[in-house]
Amino acid sequence: MKRHFRVWRGDESGGEIQDFDVEVNDGEVVLDIIHRLQATQTPDLACRWNCKAGKCGSCSMEINGKPRLGCMTRMSTFEENETVTITPLRTFPVIRDLVTDVSFNYEKARETPAFAPPPGVAPGDYRMQQVDVDRSQEFRKCIECFLCQNTCHVVRDHEENKKAFSGPRYFIRAAELDMHPLDDRTDRKEYAQASQGLGYCNITKCCTEVCPEHIKITDNAIIPMKERVVDRRYDPLVWLGRKIFRRDQLQNGSATNMAPSSSEGVTGVAAGLSGAGTRPPQAPAVGADGKLEVAELLSPHAGGPSPFGNDQEFPLPNITYNHPEQDKS
Numbered sequence: 001m002k003r004h005f006r007v008w009r010g011d012e013s014g015g016e017i018q019d020f021d022v023e024v025n026d027g028e029v030v031l032d033i034i035h036r037l038q039a040t041q042t043p044d045l046a047c048r049w050n051c052k053a054g055k056c057g058s059c060s061m062e063i064n065g066k067p068r069l070g071c072m073t074r075m076s077t078f079e080e081n082e083t084v085t086i087t088p089l090r091t092f093p094v095i096r097d098l099v100t101d102v103s104f105n106y107e108k109a110r111e112t113p114a115f116a117p118p119p120g121v122a123p124g125d126y127r128m129q130q131v132d133v134d135r136s137q138e139f140r141k142c143i144e145c146f147l148c149q150n151t152c153h154v155v156r157d158h159e160e161n162k163k164a165f166s167g168p169r170y171f172i173r174a175a176e177l178d179m180h181p182l183d184d185r186t187d188r189k190e191y192a193q194a195s196q197g198l199g200y201c202n203i204t205k206c207c208t209e210v211c212p213e214h215i216k217i218t219d220n221a222i223i224p225m226k227e228r229v230v231d232r233r234y235d236p237l238v239w240l241g242r243k244i245f246r247r248d249q250l251q252n253g254s255a256t257n258m259a260p261s262s263s264e265g266v267t268g269v270a271a272g273l274s275g276a277g278t279r280p281p282q283a284p285a286v287g288a289d290g291k292l293e294v295a296e297l298l299s300p301h302a303g304g305p306s307p308f309g310n311d312q313e314f315p316l317p318n319i320t321y322n323h324p325e326q327d328k329s
């Protein structure tokens, strides 16, 4: 059965959306359609891919305005008569067609301080408890698809922020090293705040929503680092609490009715444990439906029109990111 596709073609000097009708078979993914297009209609259509198994992170693209892996986006997730529009990642410069220059991310990787081994311990003699391995394992699942980097509004429409902002992929690297028991640097979160632009992040969770590895970037890396890096002296809620409550009321937690955070990695008072040195949890604003504002659409930094066509505004109206397998289920 033939289906209608719209694909952006062009290079750094400009381009346009082109229309194609392509055969689609049961069980196919968007990358199959791109391959069929290359085989039958557009042999020069440029697209990066390697594994076709969701593991190499090469085939990142925007499909109907949502950042996704082409090889993991099943055609069955679309309506039968739905037009599928495929555009390159918007945050990075286009090289050609669906291929973008993602070297921004490699520069940020280079700027991220490497693992600092403990002095006096030779490589091969490092020993870790399994529980410590398990904690950081989530972040090691990253396939460097850069969908999170692409979707983050801090750089998506703000080229000027790229210098100061490393992005969510490198926040999880900082968090991973921060919880590494053998890492000799003790300033990972302070460094993230001062030099990686952690303060630019306003925890919209868009990065978490698009991560194909389901890494809880915001809950398990960004929020715990933010919670620990901010001195409670600068927290206006704590300042107000000091004015209203006695110290012992603040210390035993009776001054707050907030529910403990259930996020992994959150410790101290935020996790419902006693400990006067930790700031109390601050619940992020929720929308009318009681859910966190997860879409850029709802964030104070809404995206601008897409350079790949006026019908490619991001995000598309009424769309909230969902992981591909949850779509239309």
Ligand code: SF4
Pocket (backbone or CB within 6 Å): 151, 152, 153, 154, 167, 168, 200, 201, 202, 203, 204, 205, 206, 207, 208, 218, 222
């Ligand atoms: S939570 Fe939002 S602002 Fe923060 S890194 Fe992720 S996408 Fe960017």
Ligand code: SF4
Pocket (backbone or CB within 6 Å): 141, 142, 143, 144, 145, 146, 147, 148, 149, 168, 169, 172, 207, 210, 211, 212, 213, 214, 215, 217
């Ligand atoms: S954290 Fe997730 S979305 Fe970001 S680069 Fe890694 S796998 Fe991709």
Ligand code: FES
Pocket (backbone or CB within 6 Å): 049, 050, 051, 052, 053, 054, 055, 056, 057, 058, 059, 060, 069, 070, 071, 072
């Ligand atoms: S081709 Fe490797 S992740 Fe899609």
